[in-house]
Amino acid sequence: MSSGPKRQSDFLLWKLPRGFFYVAILMTCAALIPPALIIRARSTPRDSRRIHLIQNMDNQPKYKGQQQNILFRDNRAMRQPVPGTVARSQMVGDTHFHLGTVDGSYATTYPSQVTVDMDLLKRGQERFGIYCLPCHGAIGEGDGPVHNRAMMLLNLAPSVSNGTTWVQPKNLREEAIASQSVGQLFFTISNGKNNMAGYAAQIPVADRWAIVAYVQALQVAGDASNESVPGADSLPEHRIVMDEDVTEAEVDEDKEGNGS
Numbered sequence: 001m002s003s004g005p006k007r008q009s010d011f012l013l014w015k016l017p018r019g020f021f022y023v024a025i026l027m028t029c030a031a032l033i034p035p036a037l038i039i040r041a042r043s044t045p046r047d048s049r050r051i052h053l054i055q056n057m058d059n060q061p062k063y064k065g066q067q068q069n070i071l072f073r074d075n076r077a078m079r080q081p082v083p084g085t086v087a088r089s090q091m092v093g094d095t096h097f098h099l100g101t102v103d104g105s106y107a108t109t110y111p112s113q114v115t116v117d118m119d120l121l122k123r124g125q126e127r128f129g130i131y132c133l134p135c136h137g138a139i140g141e142g143d144g145p146v147h148n149r150a151m152m153l154l155n156l157a158p159s160v161s162n163g164t165t166w167v168q169p170k171n172l173r174e175e176a177i178a179s180q181s182v183g184q185l186f187f188t189i190s191n192g193k194n195n196m197a198g199y200a201a202q203i204p205v206a207d208r209w210a211i212v213a214y215v216q217a218l219q220v221a222g223d224a225s226n227e228s229v230p231g232a233d234s235l236p237e238h239r240i241v242m243d244e245d246v247t248e249a250e251v252d253e254d255k256e257g258n259g260s
């Protein structure tokens, strides 16, 4: 006979009355019945509708495609469009003004409704400032505040950027875009391109043409030489701010030199 303290299990499990185990087994089996019923109900197809306690207007009387409706003389529930209706994107009239295309290719000229003058450029500059500058930057070089902010976030810890990527807005003055026709620029603004969304919903047609004109003005200005500006010969050769820039750089250099 072994002496000494008995193990805890000897007391807890094996000394309970027998009936307790039978009741526990029965109750476990009983507890499995409701989930089994639910699983069965969800997995067997049935003709009758499911029990749908909270309706939330899920079922309501309505006509579906190809059904009859005796309210109309032709008994069709599906109605024809009102005569003269033009669906969006199905307009066949003035494609030059509205789509920027002529005979299926990008227009190379401004449409007759648009007069390219200083007023149009001013309008374009203002609209560009609202809709394009945030990404493409004030002079269209693809370095707007949205871009800078995105780069800042991407440079933070990977947990913050969370795998997000960012496509830099295009430099609108680079050759590939400066060589595009006005129709293509208009088309890009209207419908977007690759990662850029279209702005047809926000910017009315005439304003889109104004922006096209301003983008072209930016492109011309980027490559401008003295000859492009009337009376430029009378201007000084260098920008006056240059001197200031140089002094600042020199000061910085000096500081570094002293420190090391």
Ligand code: HEC
Binding pocket: 128, 131, 132, 133, 134, 135, 136, 146, 167, 168, 169, 170, 172, 177, 185, 188, 189, 193, 194, 195, 196, 197, 199, 211, 215
């Ligand atoms: C939300 C940022 C954003 C705004 C706002 C935005 N763009 Fe862009 N844009 C982009 C990005 C990004 C690209 C490069 C898309 C790509 O190639 O994936 C791009 C590309 C372009 C291109 C080059 C298309 C080509 O042929 O490759 C043009 C032109 C352009 N944008 C003009 C504009 C104009 C004009 C506006 C204002 C109406 C504008 N964008 C507004 C982000 C923007």
